[in-house]
Amino acid sequence: MSMSSGSASLGFEVKDLELINLTKRFADFVAVDDLTLTIPAGSFFALLGPSGCGKTTTLRMVAGLEDPTEGQILLGGDDLTRLKAYQRPVNTVFQSYALFPHLDVFENVAFGLRRRGIKDVSAAVTAMLELVELGNLARRKPGQLSGGQQQRVAVARALINHPGVLLLDEPLGALDLKLRRQMQLELKRIQTEVGTSFVHVTHDQEEAMTMADTVAVMNQGRIEQMGAPVDIYDLPRTRFVATFLGQSNEVSGRVTGTSGGDLLIEGAGSRFTLPVTRSAVDTGDILVGVRPEKLSISAQGSDIGDDVNYVTGKVTDASFTGVSTQYLVMTSWGGEWMVFEQNRSLGGTLRPGDEVTVHWRPEHTFGLAVDGSAAESA
């Protein structure tokens, strides 16, 4: 084994991937709607969204398996838009892998090299099988491998070609939960090791947040919000993002004024404040939102201090999960809120039927526009 691991010996050239006004229209609907996006070289990028949001179509257009209706795809400045799939320096890990069943693991991995006319493939294939820890299974057929092993072969088969960008289409969807966790770490390790950009399509928000440096949340062919997982989670900019990425509690209100850097809001018989910078709107109707783990819950009448936002309601369900207790609270205006409370206090838990005050700090609040289209999907 003369090779040393690491991107240097694997010879990857990292490149930016740019999508410019990319659009795909099928007969009667727009799958991808005027998408413009730059994926910086070497990043682990997740396209996250529900099925039918256009994420897979976007990926297939980058791979060359689908022709865009409009727009351009650039890799390191080179225009790929008119190139056929087999001419593009881009490789894909397919959903359910699509390994060639008539070829063994070695030949599956060697496939891309052979098609490009490279004669001596054995050193490269061996090195790649080492990277994915499958060296001892080179002569097996895909049908004789476990799901996790097939997954690794699929990754090796794509990566051996040193693609400018590696596309992963729901690569972990076929695995069970435990294996999925393991493969998430594995893929992350491989990405760090080879240094090339990974574009990962998934509908699993936890998977996207765990693995990616940057997450783009897609809905109806558009990107609703893009950024580091922490930032998007902390400050969702649309109702869709707030509910698709994690859980969120909302109350509708109306902006009544400002005070310093804060918006003053009235709604549901209460008053709320939140920093202007954390709100998508600054006048008129607004949705006030907060994540469940940012909330504190206490019996009505107890001291909650000043400068907090609060709502009142009645506990309808309390489930103890060890580290935390999850409460469902029916609020005074009839909306249902979820509260995650760390089990740190000595006092007993609240019970269903208890009248409570749910409160949180203004800087944990976010403000969203009230849009009719996504409002019913809570």
Next chain:
Amino acid sequence: MRWLRRNIIGIIAVLVLVYLFVPIAVVAVLSFNQPEGKYNITFNEFSLSAWANMCGVPGVCESFALSIQIGLLATVIATIFGTMIAFALVRYRFRGRDTTNLLIFLPMATPEVVLGSSLLALFLNITFPLGFWAVTIAHIMFIISFIVVAVKARLQGMDPRLEEASRDLYASPRATFRYVTFPLVLPGILGAALLGFALSFDDFIITFFNAGTMVTFPVYIWGAAQRGIPVQVYALATLVFFLSLVLVLVVQGVNARRRRRLEAAVAAS
């Protein structure tokens, strides 16, 4: 009673197998017969004479060879065209595709008597000479449907992502066909060809209408049946049966050995 209930499936299975194999066993047994009169119907005396002298009766081996010749020729041509038709029907959307699908199916549903007699009328009308080529053309025509259906099934069962993966991995359309599509469809094509050959080899009705004075193996047997079938025919039939049996066993044996070797390798790793 309880014993019966527990073993009923096994009993039925044995009965079905007996039902299937008794006729073949009778032929095999009678191939070792030395018949008393001209009819080889009751077992008279054990003899190897038919096996030792298979071509001993005039015309038997000639007709046998002719049937194999027609079978091979018709199968090769029908397989080539049938495979191409199957690809066209599965892979492309074109006007008349549904109609073609239906028309391809029709010859299978048409009674052979009808096909045979109408072909005869056609050949006579255009004064095409009956015999080898007329029969071969007729065979190609009726086995092509079976081949299209078999290859189509295989193609439709193939995951389209395999070809996409091939394109993604730098294989041009031609290379994708050669290294992915064709190897994956090949077992289907071979199976279809085998079926085609079997259909051609034992076809009597269509052949009889269009053979003119030519005598294929089934036609020979039909003729001989009037005067008493020579024991050689039984021997040839038994030989064909055992050859195909050996073929099946060899294929299964190779598969089993490959599997065993692989399991050993896995256990050792």
